Each structure stands twice: as structure tokens, then as C-alpha cells.
Amino acid sequence: MEKLMADLKAQIIQQLNLKHLKPEDIGDDQPLFVEGLGLDSIDALELIVLLQQEYNIKLANAEDGPKVFQSVRTMAEYITANKPA
């Protein structure tokens, strides 16, 4: 899980072009949207594509988005639970 979260942080920085941040600047449980990293709805689409490209996981239900993308930890948990066999 720790390795996956570290990878995710680097991938989020790369995908969302957050050049002003380093992976260690993103907390495991820090909210990604609004008051946390300050991401917005365009970033949500980028994160959905990131899951598809890097982990071959399609977000089946759009309503799950807010829960899945709450933090790096919730993303990592979702990836672990839904990783293709």
C-alpha cells in the first residue's frame, strides 16, 4: 500500500502538471479536492483517465468518484480492491 501511494503521488503530479509540488508535499489522507490540493472537476476527469491508463481500472459508477478520489489513500484502496486479475 505504501509503495502504491508513493507511485500515485508521483503520477498525480505528472498527470495534473503539479510541478510546484513534490510527492512528499501530498499527505496520504489529505483531501485532493477543494480545501486540500485544490483540484477541480477537470482534474477529476484526468484522475479517471490515470486509473485507466496506469491501472487498467474503469470507474464503473460515476457516483463513486467523490469517495474514490477523496485522498491518495482512498484511491490506493480502490485500486487494490479493483485490480484486474
Added chain:
Amino acid sequence: MYIQALGNISPQTDFNQLPQKVDYTSNHLKAIDADITEFVNPNIARRMGRIIKMGVAAAMASMKEAGLEKPDAITMGTAYGCLEDTGVFLKKLVEQNETMLTPTNFIQSTHNTVSGQIALLLKTHCYNNTFVHRGFSFESALQDAIMLMNENDAAHVLVGAADEITDASHKILSRFDLYKNNVANSEELFSQHTKGTIAGEGSVFFMMNKKSSEKDYAILKDVTTFYKPIGNHAITDRINKLLSSNGLSINDIDVVINGKNGDVQNDRVYEQLEENIFSGKTSITYKQWCGEFPTSSAYALWLAANIAKHQQLPADKTNRSIKHILVYNHYQNIHHSLQLVTAC
């Protein structure tokens, strides 16, 4: 229309430091990196491509110099638009077989992204128009500003231009033999007498006012465009017509800024005019500093405004008496334009 303030993000941006001779490392003159940290927080800036940063930095610099919070209108011109984001989006489209495409590059790829971003940053819903007319793009933006002022729809108009060259577009344009292969400096650019020029890019913005102020650089008296003129006489007629409609003749012009770019065919048009209507005039070039691109005439206007204000020619500290400046540029001998600038 009074030119109150300027912002310039180009390969050469300081009027007082313009070099006589420019050394080139390639046939692509790149604009300086635009620093927008003063105007935009990093979370917003991260999505901006180079051209957006150039445009935003130039626009914000002119707003800051003018001391204005919001203009009454924004008009700008771009020929190529946001090429970098367009290229990234199209590349992904092909490489990912039209799947898993993200919105960021797409929404930043439209031609009006720059002026849209400026409006967002200034928090204004004012009139906002981007003109995409190849070599007439910037002049169209100027003409729109003049009309807005004449019709009392705006008193302060932020007018500008922005164009970028990317590696991909440079490669494609090079296939048309537009650029010289071996040009080490600006002297060689004009002395080789061969085909081709040097590619350029940049963004210049102006705060234009209907009324004069103490800060004004110059007055933009008139702008005109003409398409594919047939022969030298047609150009001369246009010049005389523009001058006479402003109560002037060629004898009143102190400085001509011409759009020579080093391409032997391109420059022949200017040379023929120098033998006739511009004979004996102080004539200067500008594309050695910014390169050739469809909206480079904005750079020429920036230069004219500075010449009028400082009463000095670029790279020459001699004090002069300069009243009227005529900017004549053509892009590939298709899009021709004249700008008449008068000192305050």
C-alpha cells in the same frame, strides 16, 4: 487612439537594450520565458501552455503599467493559436486510438484561450474578441478597438497579439523552405540575399485609451490592411491614401519601420519602395529581434511606440526629433498592413 501602456514577451523585450547585432543559435528565435507568478497562482498556471503564459504576462504587464483594474474591452489577434496544446491533444488522439482523451489540452487549444484566460484573471465579462486572420490578425484586433472607441462602446481597450512556434510547427513550416538553414546572426540574415527567414514568436499587449493621459507612449493614428496588392504602385497608392486621409504626406514621415525578414523575395517589395516612396527616409527593420511570424506587426507597433516616447531609434542613443512613424509590413506578400504612429 492613445497607447498608454505596453507589455511584451518576445525574444527581445527591453527597448533600451536592443542589440545592434543579434547572434542566433538556430533558425528559431524563442521568446523569453514568461514569468506569471506575480499574476497567477501556480494551481491555475499549471494548465497554461507557453502561448497562454506569454499572452497573460504581456497583458498583465500592460494593465499594471496603465494602473487599470479592468479594461472596457479585450481584442487580440493570433494566427496559429495555441499550437502546443493542439499538438499534444492530436498526438494523444492518434497514439491512444481516440480513447482516454483528457480535457485539459483540448480546452486550452482553442484560439481564444489566451484572451479568455486574461478575462478570467481580470474577473471581467467585458467585450472579448480574438481575430484569426493570418497576417491580418493583429491589425483586425486594432481596427476592432478603433471601432469600439469611435462608437463609444469602450474607452480603455486591451489590444494584443500572441503566436507561438512549436517544434512540430517549425518542422512543418520548414518544409515550405520558409527558414534559412545557416544564419549565425542578424547581419547575415539580411546580407545573404537568399530564400528564407528566421522563425519567431511572441506576445505584445497594449492598453489603448480614447483620451490622452500623462503616461502615453504615442498615438496610433490609423491602421489599414490590404490583400495581395498588384505591384509596387498599388502599395504606394495605399500609403499615400492613408497619409492623406490623416492630413499628412510622405514628407511628414520621420521613420519607416519595415518588415524585412531576410528572404530575398520578401524583401524585394520593401527595396522597391525604398527606391521610390521611401527614398531618403530613415528606415529600420525589426524582425532581426523578434523573428518572422504572422502577428509580428504587434512587435513593430511596440517598437514604434517606444521610438516615439524615447525619441531615439533602437540600439542608438542619439536624441532625435521624431513625430510621425509609419509601420509597413507584409506577411508572405499576401497580407499587407500600415500603421501610422504619432508622438504625443
